[in-house]
Amino acid sequence: MKKDEWEQMRDYLMTKTVKELRKICKDEGICPGQDASRKHSLVGCIVSWRRSRYIDMEVRHHDDARTNG
Numbered sequence: 001m002k003k004d005e006w007e008q009m010r011d012y013l014m015t016k017t018v019k020e021l022r023k024i025c026k027d028e029g030i031c032p033g034q035d036a037s038r039k040h041s042l043v044g045c046i047v048s049w050r051r052s053r054y055i056d057m058e059v060r061h062h063d064d065a066r067t068n069g
Helices: 003-014 018-028 033-037 039-068
Strands: none
Touching: 003 039, 018 033, 018 039, 033 039
16 A cells, blocks of 8 residues: 555545544554554554555465466
């Protein structure tokens, strides 16, 4: 994903309420800990989690292509 796509995701999440953001965390298996107390921190936690999952998927896809190649 491009940098601006992550920023768009962040902007979209900022339109949600804290209650909605906590539900997103629960649904995606994110445990924000103390980040759940502030909306900005909670959004950062969600974006960071999604970015790490995206990168992990890219690495796995690359490794699979190399081993199955």
